[in-house]
Amino acid sequence: MKMRTKTKTKQRELPSPLLFLIPILGAACGTRAAAPPRTSALEAVRDSGEVVIGIGQDAAPFGYREGDDLVGFDFDIARAVVARLEAHLGRELKIRFKAVTDETRIGWVQSGEVHMSLCHTNCTRKRDARIDFTVPYGWDGKGVLYALGRGERDLAAFAGATIGIKRSSSSQGEIEAWFEGQGLEQPTLKVYDNHAAGIRALVDGQIDGFTDDNSIIINTAMRAGHGVGPSAALNVTKTSYSRAQFGIGLPENDSDWRDVLNYSLHDLWNDREFQAIYERWFGADSMCPIPLGQNRMEPFVIG
Amino acid sequence: MSAFEVVRRLLVGYPVPDEFVDPAYPELLQRLGGLELTLVVAATSLLLGLPLGALLAVGRQGPALVRWPAVLFVEVVRGLPVMLLVLLFVHLSYPLLGVRVPVALLGTAAFTLHAASYASEIFRSGFRAVGGGVVDAARVLGLSRRQTLVHVELSIAVRTMLPAFLGLLITVFKDTSVLIVVGAAELTCTARQITVSQPVNMLPVLFLLLLMYGGSAALASLLVARLERRWPGADPRNDTKGLP
Amino acid sequence: MDFGRTVLSEPYLGWLLAGTGMTIAISLVTSLLALAIGSFVSGLRTSGSRLLRGLAILHVQTFRNLPPVPLVLFLVLGLPGAWPQVFGHDFPKGMELQLLLAGLSLNTSGYVAEILRSGLRGVPPSQWDSCRALGLSPVTTRLRVIYPQALRVCLPALGTRLIHNTKNSTIALVIPLSSGSMEVLGQAGRIAGESFAWAEPLVFAALVHLSLAFALSALVNAAARRAQGKVAVAR
Numbered sequence: 001m002k003m004r005t006k007t008k009t010k011q012r013e014l015p016s017p018l019l020f021l022i023p024i025l026g027a028a029c030g031t032r033a034a035a036p037p038r039t040s041a042l043e044a045v046r047d048s049g050e051v052v053i054g055i056g057q058d059a060a061p062f063g064y065r066e067g068d069d070l071v072g073f074d075f076d077i078a079r080a081v082v083a084r085l086e087a088h089l090g091r092e093l094k095i096r097f098k099a100v101t102d103e104t105r106i107g108w109v110q111s112g113e114v115h116m117s118l119c120h121t122n123c124t125r126k127r128d129a130r131i132d133f134t135v136p137y138g139w140d141g142k143g144v145l146y147a148l149g150r151g152e153r154d155l156a157a158f159a160g161a162t163i164g165i166k167r168s169s170s171s172q173g174e175i176e177a178w179f180e181g182q183g184l185e186q187p188t189l190k191v192y193d194n195h196a197a198g199i200r201a202l203v204d205g206q207i208d209g210f211t212d213d214n215s216i217i218i219n220t221a222m223r224a225g226h227g228v229g230p231s232a233a234l235n236v237t238k239t240s241y242s243r244a245q246f247g248i249g250l251p252e253n254d255s256d257w258r259d260v261l262n263y264s265l266h267d268l269w270n271d272r273e274f275q276a277i278y279e280r281w282f283g284a285d286s287m288c289p290i291p292l293g294q295n296r297m298e299p300f301v302i303g
Numbered sequence: 304m305s306a307f308e309v310v311r312r313l314l315v316g317y318p319v320p321d322e323f324v325d326p327a328y329p330e331l332l333q334r335l336g337g338l339e340l341t342l343v344v345a346a347t348s349l350l351l352g353l354p355l356g357a358l359l360a361v362g363r364q365g366p367a368l369v370r371w372p373a374v375l376f377v378e379v380v381r382g383l384p385v386m387l388l389v390l391l392f393v394h395l396s397y398p399l400l401g402v403r404v405p406v407a408l409l410g411t412a413a414f415t416l417h418a419a420s421y422a423s424e425i426f427r428s429g430f431r432a433v434g435g436g437v438v439d440a441a442r443v444l445g446l447s448r449r450q451t452l453v454h455v456e457l458s459i460a461v462r463t464m465l466p467a468f469l470g471l472l473i474t475v476f477k478d479t480s481v482l483i484v485v486g487a488a489e490l491t492c493t494a495r496q497i498t499v500s501q502p503v504n505m506l507p508v509l510f511l512l513l514l515m516y517g518g519s520a521a522l523a524s525l526l527v528a529r530l531e532r533r534w535p536g537a538d539p540r541n542d543t544k545g546l547p
Numbered sequence: 548m549d550f551g552r553t554v555l556s557e558p559y560l561g562w563l564l565a566g567t568g569m570t571i572a573i574s575l576v577t578s579l580l581a582l583a584i585g586s587f588v589s590g591l592r593t594s595g596s597r598l599l600r601g602l603a604i605l606h607v608q609t610f611r612n613l614p615p616v617p618l619v620l621f622l623v624l625g626l627p628g629a630w631p632q633v634f635g636h637d638f639p640k641g642m643e644l645q646l647l648l649a650g651l652s653l654n655t656s657g658y659v660a661e662i663l664r665s666g667l668r669g670v671p672p673s674q675w676d677s678c679r680a681l682g683l684s685p686v687t688t689r690l691r692v693i694y695p696q697a698l699r700v701c702l703p704a705l706g707t708r709l710i711h712n713t714k715n716s717t718i719a720l721v722i723p724l725s726s727g728s729m730e731v732l733g734q735a736g737r738i739a740g741e742s743f744a745w746a747e748p749l750v751f752a753a754l755v756h757l758s759l760a761f762a763l764s765a766l767v768n769a770a771a772r773r774a775q776g777k778v779a780v781a782r
Contacts, residue, residue: 052403057486058499065500068318097322098403101486103736104394106743113397130743162640164723168740172726190643191737192723196499197624201723204627205637223500382760384714387732387753394745477614484720491617498624506625512617520612 041115041250041257042089051085051093053078054100054108054249056119058194059212060219061281061288062138062246063119073281074118077137080273081248084264102168106131109249116261117249120213124170132254133247134261137274138282139295141240142171144209145217145228147202148235155239159184161208164198167191169212170242178241195220202234209237213244218288245295266299304501309508313515314338316493325405332407336488338515340407344489345476348414349422353468355415356422363427373423380420386481389413393485410479410487418475425471429464462534469527473520480516490515553747559738563748565727566734567755573648573730574713574759580652581712585659592664603660610657615718619650623722643722655712662708666701667693699774706767710760717756731755 045051055074056063063072079095086093098114105119109131123133144158159179165171172189179186190207192198198210199221210217214236218228228234248265250258268274274297282290304312316336324333335343362373380388392413396404404412433456441455442448480491488496494512498505553559591603610618623646630638670693678688698705717732726737735748 065317065496070320095322096325097320099323099406099486103739103745107394107739107745108397110743111398113403126741127743167736188725190723190725191729193721194495194499197723200498200505200624200628206627206640378761379757382757383753384717384732384756386717386720387749387756390732390745391749391753394749398746477612480614480616481718483616491620494617495620504628506621506629509617509621509625513613513621516614516617517609517612520614521608524612 040254041112042254042260043256045085045093045115045257046089046091049091049094050096051082051116052096052098052114053082054105054114054117054119055097056101056105057099058101059120059216060223061215061286064223073138073277074120076277076280077248077268077274078118080268080277081261081264084267085260087267088260088263102166105168105249109251112251115251115257119249120216120246121249122170122213122244123247126170126173127249131252132250132258134250134258135265135297136245136247136295137265137297138246138278139292140213140215140244140246140290142174142211142242142244143214143237143240144211145199145202145221145234145236146209147205148230148233152230152235153237155237155241156182156184158187158209158237161187162190163187164190164192164201164207164210166195166198166212167193171211174242175211196224199224199226199234211241214240215282215288215290222287263300266297269297269299304497306507309497309511312337312497313490313493313508313511316340316488317496319488325403328405328408332411333405335407337493338490338519340487341476341479341489344407344411344414344479344482344487345472347411348418348475349468349472351411351415352418353422355419357426359419359423360426360430363423364430377420377423380416385413385417385478386484388417389481389485406485406487410482410485410489414475414479417478418471421471421474422468425464425467428467429460432463433459466527466531466534469523469530473523473527476523477516477520549744550747550750553738553742553744554751559742559748562726562734562737563731563751563755566729566731566752569728570713570716570730570732570755571759573651573716573719576648577651577655577716578709578712580648581655581659581709584652584656585663588656588660589663589667592660593667607657607660610653611661613654615651615654615715616721618654619647619718620721622646622650643724644728647719647722651712651715651718654715655708658708659705662701662704663697665704666697669700670696699771702767702771702774706764706771709767710763713759713763714756 055078056072057070058064059072061072062074063070065071078097082093082095098108100108100114100117100119102119105117105121106127108114109117120138121127121133123136127133144155144163146153146158155178163175165175175189176186187208190201192201192210195210195212195216198207199217201207202210203226218236221228221234226232226234228236248261250261265274268277275292278292280286282288284291314337316339319334319336324330332340332343332347359373359377362369363377364370365373383391389410392409393406396402396409437455437459438451441451446455479489482489483492483495486492491512494508498508554563588603588606591599594600594603623643626646627638627642630636674692674696675688678692683692716730719730720733720736724733729737731752732749735745735752738748739745
């Protein structure tokens with residue numbers, strides 16, 4: 001039976017759609033779509049009364065799930081900073097949290113999708129080239145978590161071993177720099193997209209060590225039910241391959257916004273509210289105590 | 304965490320603090336989690352994707368000016384992995400459009416396009432099934448225009464396309480698992496959240512996850528197969544329609 | 548969008564090209580494995596034993612109804628923990644890639660088995676009778692007459708499924724891999740981690756996948772056209 005074919009589906013009717021994409025992409029190359037916002041975030045926040053904060057949800061003790069709630073150092077600092085911000089701006093502000101991951105915490109600040117991001121973000125020069133940071137609000141070191149089956153080990157023993165790192169953390173460059181500086185064989189780095197999976201792999205013997213900021217790996221391991229310490233199942237190397245200091249990520253070259261946020265942090269320090277929050281998460285009773293010690297904010301005087 | 308609690312979490316996800324909800328967008332998609340969110344995303348994507356797919360299918364019958372963009376759209380969207388489509392939506396929405404959209408909505412938008420491109424193919428096969436001499440034969444046999452429409456064209460169209468659309472729904476339901484890479488709180492991501500936040504054995508939770516997907520999909524596929532058997536008049540060309 | 552900084556410069560371009568190679572490798576290996584497993588399983592379907600037939604049906608139902616992402620997560624994250632409890636010794640290290648290949652192949656094989664089966668059903672029964680009448684041996688019947696016709700029938704659907712399998716290679720994003728062995732989307736993420744720009748590497752990865760999909764469908768269309776008239780391959 002001859003079918004009445006009104007539309008003959010010729011497979012070669014069109015040139016490959018790819019050819020159409022080339023001019024489209026060429027035009028796209030010319031645009032500067034991800035340019036930093038021209039108006040200060042301060043203006044945007046003051047006008048809208050809403051501050052959009054990118055916040056991490058996957059890393060204890062900074063931001064994580066405790067039962068039904070989302071808690072963490074970053075959450076407490078964010079809320080405290082916004083309270084001080086209200087005083088500086090002279091109006092009430094509504095917080096809107098947007099969940100960011102390590103992959104999006106820098107890019108979204110850069111594009112302006114969030115006004116600031118608190119996601120245990122280490123201040124590195126590479127990141128500072130793209131966004132700005134407030135004064136540090138947290139301090140830590142980076143060692144390697146390992147299983148104590150074969151006795152205590154230090155960092156040098158991991159030459160040539162397999163170490164898990166967190167995707168989009170600054171660990172890769174820092175580890176490679178340390179081992180190169182020591183003249184040791186580079187370890188193989190396996191990239192995990194969350195800390196718990198990496199620690200699980202460590203416990204299962206799939207990797208020799210896992211690394212990120214000490215407070216995060218210790219907290220995550222302990223919350224997963226593994227003891228961490230010289231006499232427990234897991235331990236952290238005594239030597240750190242890098243320091244870390246955490247800052248709030250801000251859009252690049254937005255002086256007004258950065259100033260007011262720095263002053264908010266300074267206010268928290270002067271009123272000792274910061275120290276109280278810090279004590280709750282990194283104090284002597286916490287899972288990973290990090291005494292403030294030499295670390296301090298240097299608040300400006302009014303002048 | 305007891306098994307009951309794990310199942311409950313997998314079904315409804317985690318509660319969302321108010322500060323995370325954007326009032327400018329539907330609150331439902333932002334507050335749901337777990338299997339509930341998976342089902343809502345799949346259903347919404349299909350509901351929105353079907354009309355779009357119909358438009359695309361009709362567009363392909365039209366003049367070249369309409370046909371070429373329609374074909375380009377469908378071919379590009381079908382050539383891209385869903386994960387890539389979702390990532391493109393999540394990372395390009397603000398730089399290109401300047402709007403801050405919640406992740407669950409961006410995921411739904413991506414799946415809407417995905418569903419629409421497959422739906423347009425189903426509509427086209429529906430048009431083909433109705434084409435040919437069937438309509439003419441009905442008129443010659445004395446059926447009125449209205450009778451032809453209802454008893455012949457729509458009937459053939461529905462029998463051909465409905466099982467395929469249901470199959471598409473099941474496919475989209477399964478594909479929503481890729482939303483884990485953007486952190487939308489659907490079933491797979493919730494399962495991972497459970498293993499991250501509790502000292503719980505990963506294997507049982509992941510096994511439960513497989514059961515939930517596999518069980519739902521198997522049940523739904525069974526119902527669709529039964530439906531296809533009850534409508535033997537459907538287009539036999541749909542047997543190996545090549546839908547995922 | 549600044550392609551010059553994030554995509555077209557070294558070392559990023561090198562990473563993306565390595566990733567493209569990996570995507571092609573994953574797609575090739577999983578496609579071949581899926582075809583092998585799928586043929587075997589669809590062969591089981593016609594066996595005399597009820598058990599083997601049941602196993603074949605179970606295989607198809609399981610892997611068609613399980614989405615690949617949870618399956619791969621189960622294999623890579625769940626298996627190494629449970630292995631010592633069942634088998635006594637530790638699960639071997641560094642098997643993430645192999646487990647991914649296994650998961651993807653199994654998933655596609657479920658569909659392949661079903662496609663091959665309907666291909667076989669599409670061969671008219673008169674063919675079998677004619678072969679018997681001509682005195683051809685069962686092996687010759689299958690290899691020279693039945694299977695080529697079956698393949699002709701199901702080639703478009705098979706092609707569609709293999710293209711879908713290629714797209715599935717992006718699932719490698721959910722498992723831990725070393726930077727060197729990531730496929731193109733993983734490399735795009737790696738670049739984004741360093742340059743903080745997602746858009747351009749994503750577009751590159753999209754172009755790679757589109758090119759692969761079109762190349763594959765053109766290939767399958769050409770093959771199908773050689774076998775019979777023009778057949779539309781759905782992507």
